[in-house]
Amino acid sequence: MIDRNSQFVYEGKGDILLLACGALASEILALIRMNGWDHFHLHCLPAKLHLYPDRIPEEVEKAVNKFKSEFEHVFVVYADCGTGGLLKKKCDEIGIEMIPGPHCYAFFEGVEKFTKTAEEEITSFYLTDFLVRQFNSFIIKPLGLDRQPDLKEIYFGNYAKLVYLAQTEDQDLTRLAMDYAKLLELEFERRFTGYGDLAQTLNDLHPDQ
Amino acid sequence: MTDEEDDIILSELPDDELVPQMHDDLYDGLNEEIVEGVNILLERGWMPYKILTEALVEGMRIVGIDFRDGILFVPEVLLSANAMKAGMKILKPLLAETGAPRMGKMVIGTVKGDIHDIGKNLVSMMLEGAGFEVIDLGINNPVENYLEAMDTEKPDLLGMSALLTTTMPYMKVVIDRLKELGLRDDIIVLVGGAPLNEEFGKAIGADAYCRDAAVAVETAKEFMARKHNQMMATA
Numbered sequence: 001m002i003d004r005n006s007q008f009v010y011e012g013k014g015d016i017l018l019l020a021c022g023a024l025a026s027e028i029l030a031l032i033r034m035n036g037w038d039h040f041h042l043h044c045l046p047a048k049l050h051l052y053p054d055r056i057p058e059e060v061e062k063a064v065n066k067f068k069s070e071f072e073h074v075f076v077v078y079a080d081c082g083t084g085g086l087l088k089k090k091c092d093e094i095g096i097e098m099i100p101g102p103h104c105y106a107f108f109e110g111v112e113k114f115t116k117t118a119e120e121e122i123t124s125f126y127l128t129d130f131l132v133r134q135f136n137s138f139i140i141k142p143l144g145l146d147r148q149p150d151l152k153e154i155y156f157g158n159y160a161k162l163v164y165l166a167q168t169e170d171q172d173l174t175r176l177a178m179d180y181a182k183l184l185e186l187e188f189e190r191r192f193t194g195y196g197d198l199a200q201t202l203n204d205l206h207p208d209q
Numbered sequence: 210m211t212d213e214e215d216d217i218i219l220s221e222l223p224d225d226e227l228v229p230q231m232h233d234d235l236y237d238g239l240n241e242e243i244v245e246g247v248n249i250l251l252e253r254g255w256m257p258y259k260i261l262t263e264a265l266v267e268g269m270r271i272v273g274i275d276f277r278d279g280i281l282f283v284p285e286v287l288l289s290a291n292a293m294k295a296g297m298k299i300l301k302p303l304l305a306e307t308g309a310p311r312m313g314k315m316v317i318g319t320v321k322g323d324i325h326d327i328g329k330n331l332v333s334m335m336l337e338g339a340g341f342e343v344i345d346l347g348i349n350n351p352v353e354n355y356l357e358a359m360d361t362e363k364p365d366l367l368g369m370s371a372l373l374t375t376t377m378p379y380m381k382v383v384i385d386r387l388k389e390l391g392l393r394d395d396i397i398v399l400v401g402g403a404p405l406n407e408e409f410g411k412a413i414g415a416d417a418y419c420r421d422a423a424v425a426v427e428t429a430k431e432f433m434a435r436k437h438n439q440m441m442a443t444a
Contacts, residue, residue, distance in 0.1 A: 054406075084404035085374070144285070
């Protein structure tokens with residue numbers, strides 16, 4: 001038996017395990033609490049895996065193998081996330097469903113809408129609530145901008161605008177996102193998305209659906 | 210860095226110590242030291258091609274190995290690349306004058322819908338360092354740009370880059386168009402970019418997927434050698 005106390009971000013009462021990217025933990029927890037979805041358990045893989053997307057399929061498979069005997073249903077709450085189709089392939093191989101779309105920016109805004117607008121705004125750099133909160137850990141430090149601010153032009157020189165896709169109404173986060181746009185010398189736009197397709201996808205996993 | 214290292218005067222080092230020191234300086238991304246080292250070697254009568262290969266390309270090869278092994282990360286590689294770029298700026302005009310060998314010609318560009326060019330720029334620079342002529346089409350290239358460059362430049366190789374899962378399928382659009390026009394067999398197609406993999410390269414009909422800049426250079430060299438051998442066999 002698994003020692004569940006140390007494994008889960010949220011422990012519900014049902015038999016569905018959400019195996020999610022750590023970058024989505026707050027949003028999934030918010031949805032669980034908002035909707036009273038206690039049929040879910042939530043286990044998160046480290047958000048920093050995003051810095052090495054090629055490792056995501058292997059880590060997801062390991063986690064599925066670890067937990068699958070404990071649950072009737074395991075659902076992977078990752079989009080493609082830079083794996084170039086390999087995560088979908090892995091999930092198909094092991095018979096597990098995952099969230100559709102290229103990445104979390106897309107499913108927060110709605111994959112269909114995002115796909116249309118992304119074609120028209122290829123010079124936009126996107127942040128979510130998570131990325132605004134973790135800007136230093138996920139953007140500044142991994143890109144070495146804390147040590148070498150001059151690299152900014154190399155990384156962001158082709159971008160024109162920072163688009164903050166906001167999941168919540170939070171003035172502090174908005175202010176921070178504006179500061180980051182200024183730091184990167186990009187225009188700023190805030191779009192409230194709420195939880196987008198994530199909410200609908202998790203809702204569809206309800207046993208009564 | 211220690212005080213002792215700070216005191217190194219490049220011009221006082223003999224060649225067999227200066228070149229390894231330049232490898233270290235390249236590794237540390239020290240632009241000014243690389244420029245100084247290149248100028249010293251030129252003053253000492255080194256041929257530009259020898260400086261390029263033995264001091265700069267060899268230094269970047271070491272950087273490439275440590276990047277692959279997870280010892281160096283993207284920011285450090287970019288600093289090294291900037292240092293190499295500074296050295297190449299001096300050597301480039303001299304290379305043409307002094308008859309450096311030409312390995313082949315590549316047209317390279319990031320595909321339509323994608324503005325990411327860090328990897329592509331690194332590949333371009335490393336290919337130039339290896340003696341290739343590189344025509345860089347920049348970012349966000351529709352198929353027409355590649356076709357036009359193929360027509361005007363008559364390259365041996367076509368390089369396509371993408372960073373996004375959403376833009377990488379466009380590489381197939383380009384390759385399919387080449388097939389439709391009967392041009393596919395005239396050119397070696399190499400593809401690369403973070404979300405790509407070997408399987409994707411094969412599936413879209415590229416000649417090879419290159420996982421990093423060093424592999425891109427080796428792959429380009431191999432294909433050029435094969436092309437040369439084929440030409441010799443049919444001559």
